[in-house]
Amino acid sequence: xxxxxxxxxxxxxxxxxxxxxxxxxxxxxxxxxxxxxxxxxxxxxxxxxxxxxxxxxxxxxxxxxxxxxxxxxxxxxxxxxxxxxxxxxxxxxxxxxxxxxxxxxxxxxxxxxxxxxxxxxxxxxxxxxxxxxxxxxxxxxxxxxxxxxxxxxxxxxxxxxxxxxxxxxxxxxxxxxxxxxxxxxxxxxxxxxxxxxxxxxxxxxxxxxxxxxxxxxxxxxxxxxxxxxxxxxxxxxxxxxxxxxxxxxxxxxxxxx
Amino acid sequence: xxxxxxxxxxxxxxxxxxxxxxxxxxxxxxxxxxxxxxxxxxxxxxxxxxxxxxxxxxxxxxxxxxxxxxxxxxxxxxxxxxxxxxxxxxxxxxxxxxxxxxxxxxxxxxxxxxxxxxxxxxxxxxxxxxxxxxxxxxxxxxxxxxxxxxxxxxxxxxxxxxxxxxxxxxxxxxxxxxxxxxxxxxxxxxxxxxxxxxxxxxxxxxxxxxxxxxxxxxxxxxxxxxxxxxxxxxxxxxxxxxxxxxxxxxxxxxxxxxxxxxxx
Ligand SMILES: Nc1ncnc2c1ncn2[C@@H]1O[C@H](COP(=O)(O)OP(=O)(O)O)[C@@H](O)[C@H]1O
Ligand SMILES: [Mg+2]
Numbered sequence: 001x002x003x004x005x006x007x008x009x010x011x012x013x014x015x016x017x018x019x020x021x022x023x024x025x026x027x028x029x030x031x032x033x034x035x036x037x038x039x040x041x042x043x044x045x046x047x048x049x050x051x052x053x054x055x056x057x058x059x060x061x062x063x064x065x066x067x068x069x070x071x072x073x074x075x076x077x078x079x080x081x082x083x084x085x086x087x088x089x090x091x092x093x094x095x096x097x098x099x100x101x102x103x104x105x106x107x108x109x110x111x112x113x114x115x116x117x118x119x120x121x122x123x124x125x126x127x128x129x130x131x132x133x134x135x136x137x138x139x140x141x142x143x144x145x146x147x148x149x150x151x152x153x154x155x156x157x158x159x160x161x162x163x164x165x166x167x168x169x170x171x172x173x174x175x176x177x178x179x180x181x182x183x184x185x186x187x188x189x190x191x192x193x194x195x196x197x198x199x200x201x202x203x204x205x206x207x208x209x210x211x212x213x214x215x216x217x218x219x220x221x222x223x224x225x226x227x228x229x230x231x232x233x234x235x236x237x238x239x240x241x242x243x244x245x246x247x248x249x250x251x252x253x254x255x256x257x
Numbered sequence: 258x259x260x261x262x263x264x265x266x267x268x269x270x271x272x273x274x275x276x277x278x279x280x281x282x283x284x285x286x287x288x289x290x291x292x293x294x295x296x297x298x299x300x301x302x303x304x305x306x307x308x309x310x311x312x313x314x315x316x317x318x319x320x321x322x323x324x325x326x327x328x329x330x331x332x333x334x335x336x337x338x339x340x341x342x343x344x345x346x347x348x349x350x351x352x353x354x355x356x357x358x359x360x361x362x363x364x365x366x367x368x369x370x371x372x373x374x375x376x377x378x379x380x381x382x383x384x385x386x387x388x389x390x391x392x393x394x395x396x397x398x399x400x401x402x403x404x405x406x407x408x409x410x411x412x413x414x415x416x417x418x419x420x421x422x423x424x425x426x427x428x429x430x431x432x433x434x435x436x437x438x439x440x441x442x443x444x445x446x447x448x449x450x451x452x453x454x455x456x457x458x459x460x461x462x463x464x465x466x467x468x469x470x471x472x473x474x475x476x477x478x479x480x481x482x483x484x485x486x487x488x489x490x491x492x493x494x495x496x497x498x499x500x501x502x503x504x505x506x507x508x509x510x511x512x513x514x515x516x517x518x519x520x521x
Binding site: 058061062063083087088090091093094095097099101102103104114115118119164165168 | 384387388389391392394395396397398399403
């Protein structure tokens with residue numbers, strides 16, 4: 001589990017989700033999700049492909065609207081906000097995409113500078129480039145600054161994607177499958193990065209993954225999702241001490257092959 | 258509000274008819290949002306100028322070549338008829354009228370639809386399906402303002418310029434042909450050519466190309482911004498951008514010509 005100087009405040013929920021439902025057509029994806037993320041906490045959301053993990057965090061950031069239920073992020077109800085207010089809230093919430101979603105016409109440096117330039121019109125060029133360099137150094141890729149996304153490896157893309165959200169100094173980070181499609185060594189590097197991000201940037205995070213090694217390495221609590229609901233939420237050991245069929249098979253699949 | 262919206266998908270009448278009206282509503286909503294965002298400062302000068310450059314850069318060569326050829330061919334084709342009546346002296350003004358009233362606005366617009374519309378459609382669609390547009394959203398950037406407003410305005414501003422340029426090149430083409438056959442001087446040719454073109458002709462041509470430019474911009478940005486289905490959607494967005502833009506341009510041509518003829 002993650003260790004370090006961070007402090008988890010169990011009295012302060014930075015994300016509070018109640019009774020969340022979401023369907024696409026007659027496909028019921030989320031069916032009553034309740035979740036709290038505490039300040040300073042890393043929470044892993046585990047679940048099979050297609051259970052609605054990505055849909056859940058897209059609703060948290062307001063990319064999708066739920067059919068029912070409420071999402072309170074840093075005290076604000078995401079679905080009641082005007083567009084400018086939503087954008088103001090998004091400055092405080094970082095979102096790293098499963099696909100990295102780097103701007104493929106821009107270099108790495110420009111990818112990182114873009115959100116800064118757009119959101120801080122008073123910043124000078126040298127301030128921006130200084131911040132870009134700081135973040136690139138924090139994610140361990142200062143040498144890629146002039147490369148295009150097409151020239152990067154999968155692991156590097158994920159890191160840059162994370163860096164691009166860190167540059168706005170978010171209070172909350174949402175990671176969508178940070179280690180999917182990566183080899184075990186690169187995955188471990190990303191796990192370490194996620195742990196370091198919390199120490200260095202004081203974030204609270206939701207990490208979506210189907211990789212138990214990742215969950216174990218980065219998370220204080222894990223939540224197991226199945227069919228649009230959480231089956232179980234607790235520490236890694238609490239959740240996986242069970243003999244319950246699905247959770248057990250998840251564990252066995254990851255650790256006993 | 259956001260680029261991926263989650264409207265309820267329950268059919269009201271039946272799937273197809275619903276989708277048809279929903280599409281209409283969505284396009285209307287798209288244009289309304291466009292107008293609202295376009296009038297709100299600050300203007301995105303950097304991206305706007307980059308897009309203007311793109312429009313010009315992508316279409317200039319084709320607009321030049323087709324303009325010139327149109328002028329030459331139209332002159333050659335008209336000469337026999339005019340010479341039967343012994344009025345080949347009318348060639349310059351005939352060509353100028355044809356080019357300004359009808360040919361240049363259409364040719365410039367069709368070239369831009371094919372060249373620029375398809376690339377806007379493909380570019381935005383690929384940004385959409387690779388989640389780059391969502392990435393802007395979550396970075397608190399308004400992708401609609403940054404991507405759509407700038408492109409639509411650039412198209413709307415640049416097409417009239419390209420159209421007048423196309424008309425001028427068309428007349429140049431005609432001049433070379435007339436000069437070779439009738440030995441008319443450049444000054445005499447242009448004096449003659451533009452003598453017959455009225456203020457209303459210029460206004461019509463300008464109106465047309467503003468409307469066509471706006472149409473190409475809106476159609477291709479809409480297709481790109483709302484693309485789905487991964488890489489397949491990119492090709493589809495590019496293709497539909499061109500087809501729908503061209504179709505609408507012809508319909509608008511008919512309407513605008515009728516309106517201006519009624520006040521002529
Ligand atoms: N924009 C959308 N439109 C329609 N269906 C969607 C959309 N987004 C997700 N889905 C569906 O919702 C389900 C859950 O998707 P997702 O949250 O991406 O799964 P995962 O848990 O693997 O991240 C999938 O079956 C997917 O097909
Ligand atoms: Mg997913």
